[in-house]
Amino acid sequence: MMKYETVANDLKGKISGGTYAANSQLPSMGELCDMYGVSKITIKKAMDELEQAGLITRRRGSGSFVKKVIPQSNKLSNYELSSQMMGFCGEHSNTGEKVESVVHDFSVICPPSDVAECLGMDEDQFAYHIIRVRLADGKPLAIEYTYMPIDVIPDLRKKTLYASIYEYIEGDLGLKIDSAHRIVRAVMPTAEECDWLSITEDEPLLEIEQVGYLDDGTPFEYSVSKHPDSYEFRSISSK
Amino acid sequence: MMKYETVANDLKGKISGGTYAANSQLPSMGELCDMYGVSKITIKKAMDELEQAGLITRRRGSGSFVKKVIPQSNKLSNYELSSQMMGFCGEHSNTGEKVESVVHDFSVICPPSDVAECLGMDEDQFAYHIIRVRLADGKPLAIEYTYMPIDVIPDLRKKTLYASIYEYIEGDLGLKIDSAHRIVRAVMPTAEECDWLSITEDEPLLEIEQVGYLDDGTPFEYSVSKHPDSYEFRSISSK
DNA sequence: AAGTGGTCTAGACCACTTC
DNA sequence: AAGTGGTCTAGACCACTTC
Numbered sequence: 001m002m003k004y005e006t007v008a009n010d011l012k013g014k015i016s017g018g019t020y021a022a023n024s025q026l027p028s029m030g031e032l033c034d035m036y037g038v039s040k041i042t043i044k045k046a047m048d049e050l051e052q053a054g055l056i057t058r059r060r061g062s063g064s065f066v067k068k069v070i071p072q073s074n075k076l077s078n079y080e081l082s083s084q085m086m087g088f089c090g091e092h093s094n095t096g097e098k099v100e101s102v103v104h105d106f107s108v109i110c111p112p113s114d115v116a117e118c119l120g121m122d123e124d125q126f127a128y129h130i131i132r133v134r135l136a137d138g139k140p141l142a143i144e145y146t147y148m149p150i151d152v153i154p155d156l157r158k159k160t161l162y163a164s165i166y167e168y169i170e171g172d173l174g175l176k177i178d179s180a181h182r183i184v185r186a187v188m189p190t191a192e193e194c195d196w197l198s199i200t201e202d203e204p205l206l207e208i209e210q211v212g213y214l215d216d217g218t219p220f221e222y223s224v225s226k227h228p229d230s231y232e233f234r235s236i237s238s239k
Numbered sequence: 240m241m242k243y244e245t246v247a248n249d250l251k252g253k254i255s256g257g258t259y260a261a262n263s264q265l266p267s268m269g270e271l272c273d274m275y276g277v278s279k280i281t282i283k284k285a286m287d288e289l290e291q292a293g294l295i296t297r298r299r300g301s302g303s304f305v306k307k308v309i310p311q312s313n314k315l316s317n318y319e320l321s322s323q324m325m326g327f328c329g330e331h332s333n334t335g336e337k338v339e340s341v342v343h344d345f346s347v348i349c350p351p352s353d354v355a356e357c358l359g360m361d362e363d364q365f366a367y368h369i370i371r372v373r374l375a376d377g378k379p380l381a382i383e384y385t386y387m388p389i390d391v392i393p394d395l396r397k398k399t400l401y402a403s404i405y406e407y408i409e410g411d412l413g414l415k416i417d418s419a420h421r422i423v424r425a426v427m428p429t430a431e432e433c434d435w436l437s438i439t440e441d442e443p444l445l446e447i448e449q450v451g452y453l454d455d456g457t458p459f460e461y462s463v464s465k466h467p468d469s470y471e472f473r474s475i476s477s478k
Numbered sequence: 479a480a481g482t483g484g485t486c487t488a489g490a491c492c493a494c495t496t497c
Numbered sequence: 498a499a500g501t502g503g504t505c506t507a508g509a510c511c512a513c514t515t516c
Contacts, residue, residue, distance in 0.1 A: 041280075062485070231424075236292070300493075
């Protein structure tokens with residue numbers, strides 16, 4: 001076993017064991033070098049592993065932080081491995097298409113307990129509840145059901161929903177979006193969803209359940225998006 | 240722009256431009272150090288990028304090789320980014336479940352032209368065609384439609400299909416499976432598939448189209464698998 | 479100014495493949 | 498034995514954040 005693996009495994013154990021609690025800061029790379037008696041690059045590589053596994057986030061100039069992590073599903077399903085994926089960019093158009101939104105709900109509520117748990121909220125705390133249909137060049141591409149804690153993303157206005165919430169978060173609020181944990185499924189649309197997406201009831205949808213994290217490890221978004229037909233989800237697996 | 244990015248971009252250009260052709264070997268790390276005037280770790284990091292992007296595979300002791308890459312879909316779909324995913328382990332049981340297979344077809348044919356293209360085959364070359372239903376503890380978890388070139392995976396027998404083809408490839412043939420490129424969609428089952436999976440016609444399936452690569456960059460498998468209900472596809476995206 | 483993580487070097491040593 | 502990629506070091510320097 002390589003040194004970086006030894007360090008990574010030890011740190012994983014200490015995170016799941018609670019020595020390093022959710023949202024807490026890890027020792028700096030220099031301190032970890034001393035603690036494990038290895039060089040900085042070895043620590044770096046070990047922390048790369050933790051980041052890939054979705055356990056921590058890192059901020060240059062600030063430090064590394066333990067993520068508040070998704071509750072594990074108890075489905076005996078996915079016998080293929082959990083996975084790691086790069087390329088998070090919200091849902092900006094990257095092909096010059098014109099992206100619009102139709103807002104079907106925008107309210108502040110106490111989220112269901114499973115959503116609250118994903119977001120690290122108490123059950124009596126408030127979150128925005130947003131239902132949007134996203135269109136590219138007038139064609140419906142997705143329905144998004146989103147919850148965001150009001151104290152993590154303050155002062156969200158309806159106007160922002162027609163543009164990009166992510167730009168509001170990164171631009172106006174000066175926060176940094178770091179990563180997302182996703183689960184993909186196939187589902188059938190409801191009657192309402194057929195209406196919103198202009199599809200028939202026999203067209204399946206690709207559902208993506210997602211928890212988004214800021215760069216300090218705080219979950220800022222729980223969302224379920226459902227995509228018709230033309231949507232594909234691509235990935236490259238290695239090793 | 241960091242040095243490793245400069246190197247990575249240059250190499251990407253030379254791969255897509257044909258200077259380094261599919262299945263050819265890249266210069267060694269030492270040679271690349273000299274060519275770019277940078278240290279070995281910088282070259283390593285640049286090549287990590289290429290590997291993540293699915294462009295090359297690397298073999299300790301042998302060298303780095305350009306992959307024969309998936310033809311790009313011309314769908315204007317997935318406006319989220321293409322992605323990178325770790326954790327390829329065939330479909331072994333990792334939870335102690337008993338995995339079985341029902342073989343519905345096992346023949347040798349000339350594959351359709353799009354499949355041949357993915358596998359880097361001429362249209363008049365032969366491939367195995369396999370249809371299997373995979374069961375875990377007696378419960379149907381997937382249908383797999385698989386093509387494998389007979390000259391890449393020689394002497395495949397029906398007996399192997401009831402166990403793990405991957406174990407045959409890695410164990411008996413001594414080849415090494417390196418990576419897979421995947422596309423995920425939601426689809427409806429055919430009548431035949433409902434029968435095989437013991438589901439009704441209104442249950443959507445998660446479809447995973449996949450090209451598998453050996454560690455020398457050779458595509459060895461084109462497969463489409465379709466999963467009912469209980470299957471989930473997980474990923475963690477970063478940055 | 480002090481502290482953080484990120485990049486980079488030059489070189490050592492190792493694991494593995496090929497001949 | 499020679500060549501490949503992978504790990505690791507000790508230290509320099511940089512970009513960025515926090516105070």
